[in-house]
Amino acid sequence: MRVVISAGDPSGDVRAAELVTELSRRVDISVSGLGGPHLRESGVSVLFDLEEYSVMGFAEVLTSLGRFRRLRNMIRRHIEEAAPDIVLLVDYPGFNIPLARWASSRGFRVVYYISPQLWAWGRGRVRKIRGSVDLMITLFEFEVDFYREHGVRAFFAGHPLADSIPEPMETGLTGRIALLPGSRRQEVSMLAGPMADAYGLLREGGLVGSAAVAVSGSVPNELYDPILRMEGVSAAGSVREALTGAAAAVVCSGTATLETAMWGIPFIVTYRTSRLTWSIARLLVRGVRNIGMANLVAGEEYFPELLQNRVTPEGIAECISSMLRVGPERNRALEGTTRVREALGEPGSSARAAEALIRSAGE
Known part of the structure; x- marks a missing residue:
């Protein structure tokens, strides 16, 4: 399975790496694209380093538009050359939502992992991904109902923190x-x-x-x-x-x-x-x-x-x-x-997300 990934912030890099690890346990997979050190450690060919593009806030993005245009053009070119089975988008909505629309319009199958908070930003942005995202894999159960109400296919995987933090630590008035x-x-x-x-x-x-x-x-x-x-x-x-x-x-x-x-x-x-x-x-x-x-x-x-x-x-x-x-x-x-x-659900979220992505790729 060939996958092109776009994970443009540090937390997405961590979660995406966990997902890629689970995918590699199940299928023969080749992954390349935008990411950071955790994806690189998981075996992904990181062609575009997120440290150059990890920006948040409207005003901050405006001052970096040139860089993002160049990144957009480079990753589009890479998708066309790689001809992946799946374009996997991880969070990073300001960049990834337009990329989803572009990839879908070119006939690529798009899976979005870690839902952007569209339930907060309004219905207008939901309309932008309807018809562009083949599967939205969410970390929170309430998000599934939201997406289904708006005609977006969604799957609740649970949150990876349920795996990495199985029990709370001791706490007290320690000073x-x-x-x-x-x-x-x-x-x-x-x-x-x-x-x-x-x-x-x-x-x-x-x-x-x-x-x-x-x-x-x-x-x-x-x-x-x-x-x-x-x-x-x-x-x-x-x-x-x-x-x-x-x-x-x-x-x-x-x-x-x-x-x-x-x-x-x-x-x-x-x-x-x-x-x-x-x-x-x-x-x-x-x-x-x-x-x-x-x-x-x-x-x-x-x-x-x-x-x-x-x-x-x-x-x-x-x-x-x-x-x-x-x-x-x-x-x-x-x-x-x-x-x-x-x-946050039961442990095993990354495994469930991997299986959902594999099913989507086979459809």
């Missing part, structure tokens, strides 16, 4: 916190400073004595300096390492909120982007009260969210302090971690 400022350059540049200053306030107040910050290999080390230069702070190479021994966590909105919930650690959600990006997002998003994936999956706000102007050292310190003592806020967050675990 240690985890800081997770994100896996992208823009996220870390926006959040590292406020998180560092919030930690300083908490340390001065005697609520914490140490912290671990999760660092990403795709982000320049100097962007973490505001946090790492503070007393009592250590660098962690993974979310798991950062959370180990933590009483609570401050987490950038995204997949890390799900991972933190699955590990059973109480946390708050933070997110900040450019004013232009935020203004556009507010105009486009309708009917969604929360942005943290853990809250969306749990069905209500179990984990407090600090967004945009509320992301201040004082705001973070005040909000996380309620998680550092026994009380209703910490108990509610712990309840939320249980809800998230229940919602």
Whole structure:
């Protein structure tokens, strides 16, 4: 089976690599395209490195349009030359949704893994993929109903975190916190400073004595300096390492909120982007009260969210302090971690996704 893949962000690279590993156990497969280190390790021929194209936010994308046009043209040319059995698109909707329409119009079979959050962005974008995507493989069960209502064939595989985090870790009032400022350059540049200053306030107040910050290999080390230069702070190479021994966590909105919930650690959600990006997002998003994936999956706000102007050292310190003592806020967050675990499904999601993709290729 020949597959051309497009996975343009770090979390998609991880999940796509797990899927490719399961595919290779079942069929003779050749995969090439856009990806990162995890896909490369899984045997994929990474022709276009995601580190050059991992951009988020409307304003940030506008400044990189030239690069994305070149990438679009190169990957289209590669698809035509490779003539794959499947064009596999992984998350990365701003790039992959137009690519799906193009590939479908050329007669290629398109499978989309890790659904873009079209249920938040409105029906207009759903219409753009109807007729372009042969199969949408989702990580969340509620997404299947949404897509079927809009005429898109969908399959619920479950979330890979159910495999990688089978049990929550021990947590208690340890006097240690985890800081997770994100896996992208823009996220870390926006959040590292406020998180560092919030930690300083908490340390001065005697609520914490140490912290671990999760660092990403795709982000320049100097962007973490505001946090790492503070007393009592250590660098962690993974979310798991950062959370180990933590009483609570401050987490950038995204997949890390799900991972933190699955590990059973109480946390708050933070997110900040450019004013232009935020203004556009507010105009486009309708009917969604929360942005943290853990809250969306749990069905209500179990984990407090600090967004945009509320992301201040004082705001973070005040909000996380309620998680550092026994009380209703910490108990509610712990309840939320249980809800998230229940919602992510049974282990075996990557295997189920692989089997669904193979069935689709044979149709």
